[in-house]
Amino acid sequence: NAGVTQTPKFQVLKTGQSMTLQCAQDMNHEYMSWYRQDPGMGLRLIHYSVGAGITDQGEVPNGYNVSRSTTEDFPLRLLSAAPSQTSVYFCASSRRREGEQYFGPGTRLTVT
Amino acid sequence: KNQVEQSPQSLIILEGKNCTLQCNYTVSPFSNLRWYKQDTGRGPVSLTIMTFSENTKSNGRYTATLDADTKQSSLHITASQLSDSASYICVVSRTGANNLFFGTGTRLTVIP
Numbered sequence: 001n002a003g004v005t006q007t008p009k010f011q012v013l014k015t016g017q018s019m020t021l022q023c024a025q026d027m028n029h030e031y032m033s034w035y036r037q038d039p040g041m042g043l044r045l046i047h048y049s050v051g052a053g054i055t056d057q058g059e060v061p062n063g064y065n066v067s068r069s070t071t072e073d074f075p076l077r078l079l080s081a082a083p084s085q086t087s088v089y090f091c092a093s094s095r096r097r098e099g100e101q102y103f104g105p106g107t108r109l110t111v112t
Numbered sequence: 113k114n115q116v117e118q119s120p121q122s123l124i125i126l127e128g129k130n131c132t133l134q135c136n137y138t139v140s141p142f143s144n145l146r147w148y149k150q151d152t153g154r155g156p157v158s159l160t161i162m163t164f165s166e167n168t169k170s171n172g173r174y175t176a177t178l179d180a181d182t183k184q185s186s187l188h189i190t191a192s193q194l195s196d197s198a199s200y201i202c203v204v205s206r207t208g209a210n211n212l213f214f215g216t217g218t219r220l221t222v223i224p
Contacts, residue, residue, distance in 0.1 A: 004155075042116065042201070042214030044158075050210075058211055090155050098143055098205055102214075103155030 001080040002026050006091050006104035013081040013111045021107050023091030031094045032074040036087040081111045114139040116204050118215040133218045134201030135185040143205040147176050147187050150199045192222045
């Protein structure tokens, strides 16, 4: 099993550009989520999904969109990048909402 | 307010020594408490998950304790190794909620 994979590993965007961060898992997990990690702060939940076709907002959803067309994939879209979105982004999955979460390796995003 | 606080923020110890990291939380109603290890540039990896009824759980040289009455947890690392150098994150889950509450982590450095 590859576990949770994320691409790209690094990305630099200019303000106003859009892009999609990819996340995939091969463990048949129903629950997937996106977090951002900023210096001096705990991970914060952006969006999550409890299964294919179902998504919901987390703590900091503004400026981000998600979709879940399959169990395996959960892409995160930045609509119009802003410097405040400079962060490290982690995707995670678990068999159920309160189960053990498996994190991807992260995407380091810089917006200039 | 639901919060998770960890101490110390950072810690330096000699290889072979033991150490204990602390986590205090105010999350309610409590579901479970997790400890994660995050190596630099990597995603968090689960060490232990404890529910209300569990007051201690071990994973190799890592032993976590939970006192649900005082809302405190500790992570004890025995006979530290250089590979233990990482951030250790305490995470608390609230019953019925979709988000997890993350501490800001303790940065542990093990020196030879």
